[in-house]
Amino acid sequence: MSQPQKKMLSVRVLLEDTREALQLELVNGIDESPLPITVTDIHRPGLALAGFMQNYLNERIQVLGETEVLYLNTRPEDVRREAIARLMSVPVVCIIVTRSLEIPADLLLSATQHGVPVLRSSMLTTPFIHELTKYLDDRFAPTTEVHATLVDVYGVGLLFTGRSGIGKSEIALDLVERGHRLVADDTVHVTKIADDVLIGRGNHHLRHYMEIRGIGVINVQDLFGIRAVRVQKRIEVEVLLADWDTKKEWNRSGLEDRITNVLGVNIPQVVIPLFPGKNITVISEVIAMNHMLKVYGVNAAEKFNSLLIDVMQSDRKTKQYLRDDTE
Secondary structure (H helix, E strand, O other), X not given: OOOOOOOOEOHHHHHHHHOOOOOEEEOOOOXXXXXXXXXXXXXXXXXXXXXXXOOOOOOOEEEEOHHHHHHHHOOOHHHHHHHHHHHOOOOOOOEEEOOOOOOOHHHHHHHHHOOOOEEEEOOOHHHHHHHHHHHHHHHHOOEEEEEOEEEEEOOEEEEEEOOOOOOHHHXXXXXHHOOOEEEEOOEEEEEEEEOOEEEEEOOOOOOOEEEEOOOEXXXXXXXXXXXXXXXXXXXXXXXXXXXXXXXXXXOOOOOOOEEEEEOOEEEEEEEEEEOOOOOHHHHHHHHHHHXXXXXXXXXXXXXXXXXXXXXXXXXXXXXXXXXXXXX
């Protein structure tokens, strides 16, 4: 599994990706900033313009709304220039003015002299910040690639892993034939979109193609229809396929929960030993249903263990009673 790398974003790419969605225009013709975009948060520099620089976060995109622009337009010329000089006293990623407001000439001139891109949006400030943050969250979400197959089984995302050639694709194909949905085969692109949420997607160009040894490349969507595939799915359980080893002690009680970690997110892991004749497809369906039961607070292994303890305690009491019953 590859390690996620720190991401950077240029103003040029930001403009290309969001020009229509965020109604952006480049005002001063500069699309290369002194600092790359490296964080998802944005900053409204109202306090910095007013003179409080202690919490001025210059590494963030600077968004000026009606309040900031009105403040600059109502200050005397010397005060306005001093405020703008404070804003430009350190490298700035870029400045975006919302609501199609007229950009103060002093601000535009200073930004251009410092090589800072100035953009403008016709959107209202709050909706603009919301949409820009969503875009940045998606672009900067931690990602990695996993050699695996991802299938939606009864609404549960099962990530099948194991050595090459162990049968991940064949199991996925059998599950699709039984009505489940393929998300990705061979390589799964994993994105962390929240503290505990992993989303898996396939390769954009080879999304629903599979390689089956002995047959070759097939297109699952063409063979089974649109209902047999989906573009992405939350990864909820890893199913690790392992070769059968008679010397190894396999988990049979289900009381010991195995956990694996992907991008800092812990997800359950189920290890399934393989040997000829074993119906992994049905077992996969059971894994998915059992996971859903655990989500709803029902743990079959713990219930069975509690039942055994109750039975043993009941038997102990019965035997004690019979020993004491001398009539």
